[in-house]
Structures are given as C-alpha cells and as structure tokens.
Amino acid sequence: MSSLAPNASIDYKTLVQDDRIHASLYTDPRIFDDELERIFRRAWVFVGHDSEIPRQGDFVTRHVGTEPVIMVRGKGGAVSVLVNRCMHRGTMVCPAERGNARTFTCPYHGWTYDVSGELLGVPYPGGYAAFDKSAHGLTRAPRVSSYRGFVFASLSGTGMPLAEHLGSATRLIDRSCDLSPAGQVELTAGWVKHRCAANWKALPENDSDGYHLGFVHRALFSTVRSQYQRVVGDEKAIKAVVRDWGNGHMEIDWSPGYQGPFEWLGGASGSVVDDFVAALERRDGPETTRRRILEGPAHALIFPNLFLGETNIAIVQPVSVEECVHWHTPMFLKGVPEFNGRLLRMAEAGMGPASFLMPEDLTVASRNQLGLHARTVAWLELGRGLNRERVDSEGRTVSHVTDETTNRALWRHYRAVMTEA
C-alpha cells in the first residue's frame, strides 16, 4: 500500500501555476505514484457501463489506475468492483476480458469466490486452526456508484460522494443519454485499445483541446468534409466554445457553430431519422427535441478518465509515467438500433489505431513526451485565452474553442487534489 500523503519533496503549487505547468508533471515517476494514490485511489474513476454486464454473473475486467479489477453483476443484480487478486497469495483470479461466471476460482490453490466476491471455500481447510471465510472475500472497491449507467468506483472508503464529484457535469452525461428515446446508451460493440507512448494526462488534455484540430488533423480536413471544418477557419468566425464545468470536468461545445440538426452525425435523413425525431418529441416536446438534435452528444471530459467523445465513449488508462492506453467504443442509442451500423463506422473513422484522427493525436502526444525530456526549457505554456475568457451566468468559465480554458480547468483541479489535506 502506498502512503496517503503525496511525495513531500514535490511542491505541486510551484509545478502547477495558473498560466504554466512544469514538464516534470509528465515525466517524474514519483509524481505518477502520487497520482495513482490521490487521483486513482481516493477519487472517483470511471470503470464501465451497466449495459456491458446485463445479467447476473456478467463481468468485465478493467483497471482503476493500475489496480486490476473485475466489474461484475453479483447476486441480486448489484454491480460490484472487485480487486482482481486472490486473498491467499495474490494471484489474479480472472484473466478473461469479459464473460459470465458463477464463481471465480484461483488457479493456484483453488480458493473459490462467488460473483459478489464472497469466499465460498478453501481446499484442505484442516491446515487452519480457525478460518473465517467471511474475512477473506475478494477486496471490493469500498465505494461504487453510477449515474445513468456509467459506473464509477473509488478505492477509498471516504471522500465526496459521486454526485458531488460530478456536480453539474451530470448534464454533459444527460446530453448524450437523452439522445436515446429510451434515455439510455448501450456500450455493447466491444472496445478498441490504442497504446500511447505518453503520460496519461496528455489524453484528457488533447481530447478537450480545440486548438490543434486544423494542424494535427490537416490530412483529414484537406481530404474529407466534416463537421469540424468550421473550427479551422478564421479565428473570429469560429463560434464553438470551450467550457469549464468544475472539478476538472470540461468540454468543447461545437454546437454554437452548427447551423442545422444532425451536423454532429455528418447529416441524417430518411424514415429512420423521422421516427427517431418523433420518438424524442413524444418524450420531450418539439422545442427540446430541436435543441437535442442540433447540439448532439457531449464532447467532454469527466475527470480523470472518462471521455464523452460525441458518438463514442472513451477511457483513459494510465500504465506508467510514460505510457497510457486510450479505449473507445461507439455509444449506441437504446431505442434506435438502426443507427448502430453508422455509429460503428463513425467510431472506426474517428478513434483507434487505424482511424483517421487518433493516430495523429497519439503521434503528437508521444512527440510531446520526447520533447518534455528537455530540461533547458522546463515549462509548458497554459495562458492562451486568459485575455478573453468570461464567466457565464452559471459560474462556468467559457472561451473561444482554441483557448486553453480546458487545460486550466484540468490543472486547477489537479493542483487542488494533489495538495489537499
């Protein structure tokens, strides 16, 4: 168990300033260890979605930080997040990525647990004078909570509740889920995992960076027309914004630049679309429906590791100080299975190692990682847009889509988490 206090020799208030951050935040393994403790153990971390494990015994294996866990639907239908480690000698009990199980049996000495993690039996129990099975169940994440099917876990028994961590950013999740006539998204297409030779924080920063598009993605924009074309023109003509939702959550909102419905889907028409719109109108009325199909799903980062990537859901997995993995899956809208094929093809176009966007992002991220090893210049600029960002009526900072308001949102929260008592 790592210590609860951050590394005493690291002064996060100096490393994270309002308009610049220190390169060691991406390269120092001691800082990575502190992050595992303060961000990925104490705080809330996205693990998976209800729709991935619909039946009792369904499970997926994931990581909370670098901790291997099993997200499983146990007896009675409750979702548990179990540490994937036998209580006897530490063996990983479940090597599969997903499946359905009645029990988890350790291959080493046969200790067997039920799907809620309770220890059912130990072979040759005569070797123990007194053995309390109830004290040797798989360790559970002490706090598991979900919002609209998005399951989060904290490996700490204390801390702010999930609702407080999410705050008003639940509206970002709502924005995506409410596009489904059933009010639910389904993550059933499987995940693609994209390996990145960079510090994990490069991914949430890049996922919410509206400045890079016309440069990093020049190949795509010069080849194919897309909804992003409007953010690569004249600076003053760009209407999209970035927004800080607090607690490290932030978004790019393209919708002020959209001129019609379904631009986020690259356009849509036909009887399936008409039926879809009619179903939303029955639930929400015409005005709200018009707004929903214009705005589309959120492009937002829920701190620290959940990316609502418009029609995709992505997970940021830290591996080591210089390596991380970007997971993604298409966000299917329950109630409109006719959209699934299209959402699948959009996911393959946008994200993953063979897609038309992310390989460029991760190439640049890994070039960042190389550049950040220079120490002659130790600071990264973080000040873009400080001259023009504004606070809206709900207290959220908003600015031009190319401004570093999102980076500052992440780092301000990071500094608070890394320095709190």
Next chain:
Amino acid sequence: MVSDAEYRAVVEFLYKEARLADEARYADWLALWTDDGVYWVPATTDPGADPDKHLSHIYDNRGRLETRIKLLQTGHRYSQEPASLMRRLISNIEVAAADDGELVAESNFILAELAVQAKREMHWWVGRTTHRLRRVDGELKMCRKTVVLVNAAEPLPNLSFLI
C-alpha cells in the same frame, strides 16, 4: 484444389501486394482492389466477430479505402509521415477455389515495422490474412482482405500504414 499455375499466380499476387504495402506505394496498392472491395481488420480474434455488431480496427468499403489512401498521400498524415520502414514475410499459403470462381488464399504473416514518427520503436505485427481474389480483365484483384492480428484485442500502437 487449384492448379499449380493458379497457386503460383496467387502467391505472386500476395508477394506483390506485400511489397507495395511495405514500400508505401499507395496508388499502386489501391489499384489491386476491385470496386466492391472490403478491407477488414477485426478488433478481436473471436471467429464469430460480426463487423455490423462489433467494433473493428478497420472495416473499409471502397469509398473509405480511397479516403485512407488520400490521407496517406497528403503528406500530413503525421502517424505515417515519414512512412514507417517495413518488411513483412508471408508464409503457410493455402489456396482454395470458391464456388463462384473466386480464389480464397489464407496465409500467415510477420511484419517488422520501424515506426520513425516519434520514438523510433520497432513494432512486430503477426497475424493471419484471408484474401479473396477475382479475375478482372485477366488480372487478379482483391475483393476482400481480412487480417486477424494475434493481438487484435490488445492495446495496439498506430496502425495507419497498410497492413
């Protein structure tokens, strides 16, 4: 069973396709495809994978295949700029005739890729390929290429070259 001549023609096609992909000769590689071509790299090794239900790494029809090539030709596809240095070996080639006269070739490959765009890492790609080939105006063309990577479901580095 196919004739020795047919087997030899298929092997020559596979070798040529591999060389064009290795050497980033994008237009020449694209010319090996039929207009109804489907290029599929599943994200799982599960033989029951369905590209209409499950996410793939690549599931290109002809239109998307052309976009893939155009991106590589812009000079701004930074994940392949400069292009990776690659050589692949193809082996264990088995060829069968389909009912419709097309040929189905299965083979294994090992591909060494030096990704020179950032860290200059050596990546090893291993898998099994199924080519479906059709004679068009006397020339063999690919109408389907499916590549099942041994590590299809694991975290992969950039795969924006032609596998």
